[in-house]
């Protein structure tokens with residue numbers, strides 16, 4: 001069913017953002033497709049809403065249907081805003097990644113815990129700045145409450161799950177040079193991709209719990225005994241592991257429940273703008289993100 005009624009008529013509590021190779025979700029019932037408009041433009045495509053057990057899920061493939069959106073062009077603000085507007089409080093983000101170390105091999109899963117930003121500043125990376133200035137903490141960009149749950153669920157369905165990993169986010173869409181790949185390895189980065197940022201920054205600003213499930217698809221271009229990555233090989237390894245990823249996602253929906261979390265208070269000590277100055281048109285669309293947090297003063 002296609003429904004353009006908007007967020008007000010729909011709701012979800014868990015958001016799933018699909019990456020390369022994950023363009024649909026298995027196991028959903030009561031499926032509705034919603035086309036949402038946001039102040040930050042259209043999301044990557046219609047959001048798919050559905051039910052698994054007692055969870056209402058909202059799914060969005062970040063590259064769009066048919067993989068038509070390049071990493072630099074992903075409307076991350078619209079995607080996160082749309083999830084927030086639907087009532088989502090927890091998000092799991094799935095990514096294909098290259099391995100930067102010998103013991104992370106293609107087919108492995110990684111429960112991401114850290115990020116390094118090697119994007120070039122061309123991606124809008126904040127909801128704040130026009131009339132309201134906020135500086136959230138990103139010290140731990142992934143939710144510490146949900147990461148162990150994801151690890152447990154993944155370990156139950158997949159033989160090799162790494163409990164932590166630092167994701168190096170490059171601009172793309174080209175893959176790295178060998179010198180860059182070696183540089184990132186020398187810095188101690190674990191995996192490489194093009195999409196975890198600004199998604200993770202925006203999820204924190206929107207006070208969402210956010211976890212990252214990375215599927216290792218290649219050794220980038222540093223490994224002396226493996227071919228350099230290409231898009232086709234990424235797609236092939238993803239296809240071989242997609243049913244395991246789907247099982248992890250389904251399991252995760254049943255193992256987590258919306259609960260109180262520090263992530264939902266990320267703006268508590270972050271807003272620098274005087275409270276009196278929160279009034280007025282310059283505040284733009286931030287109230288929707290903050291919802292009931294600022295409603296009393298607006």
Ligand SMILES: CSC[C@H]1O[C@H](OP(=O)(O)O)[C@H](O)[C@@H]1O
Nearest residue numbers: 019020071095096193194195234
């Ligand atoms: C198809 S290879 C490069 C492409 O795959 C990854 O996408 P995602 O993170 O959405 O799974 C990588 O970041 C690039 O966008």
Ligand SMILES: Nc1ncnc2[nH]cnc12
Nearest residue numbers: 096097098192193220229
């Ligand atoms: N080696 C790599 N570099 C960047 N993004 C990727 N996605 C999957 N493999 C990748």
